[in-house]
């Protein structure tokens with residue numbers, strides 16, 4: 001599977017992962033666009049845009065509440081754990097589009113949540129922010145200042161926090177190996193990260209059972225699941241180092 005990089009495995013000192021919903025699929029969290037994805041039962045544009053939120057905050061909160069419960073039950077899978085274990089052999093940074101916190105739960109120490117986090121909420125007006133781990137009984141929840149609270153996530157049409165994006169780009173620009181796992185690469189600007197890495201001569205590896213918009217730009221494409229493939233990558237490092 002990894003013959004392509006086997007001999008140079010010890011050259012990889014800075015590894016960046018770009019991950020998406022697919023890496024959490026084996027933890028029981030549905031993807032957005034995969035065959036049985038989340039969006040199949042919901043109209044994406046009705047749930048994850050600022051307009052949809054102001055149009056019907058209750059509906060958007062009900063959907064997030066449902067996702068929060070699903071995510072709080074979820075455990076990291078072998079793919080998340082393998083990424084965490086790889087920190088023994090290289091500097092590893094995870095640039096994730098996921099808001100489920102499973103990389104951190106698996107033990108990854110450097111995770112940038114490009115699209116925010118399901119546990120974080122913030123006020124739509126004042127600068128109140130908090131991490132809430134339980135379900136909201138009545139939605140939409142209201143801030144002490146009297147305005148409604150919203151999930152602290154990046155919705156379609158909103159830009160990523162400037163500092164998060166700047167950091168993500170600099171990690172992409174300075175890695176020697178980028179592994180793109182579990183993402184369809186259809187949402188920008190996350191889908192530009194592989195290009196930054198490629199411009200800096202990083203090797204790109206895609207791990208996805210399906211084709212993506214950038215499969216032909218990759219150095220290596222592995223048509224399989226992350227929970228299966230990533231532990232194999234770790235054993236390759238283990239063999240070369242231990």
Ligand code: APR
Nearest residue numbers: 020021022025031032033034097182183184208210225226
């Ligand atoms: N292992 C690896 N990849 C998988 C697996 C798996 N077990 N199962 C599915 N996949 C792949 C699918 O083939 C698909 O290409 O994961 C990808 C998931 O793509 P999306 O559902 O589009 O999710 P993602 O790329 O994370 O979406 C990006 O879009 O809706 C917004 O903000 C949301 O962060 C999300 C962004």
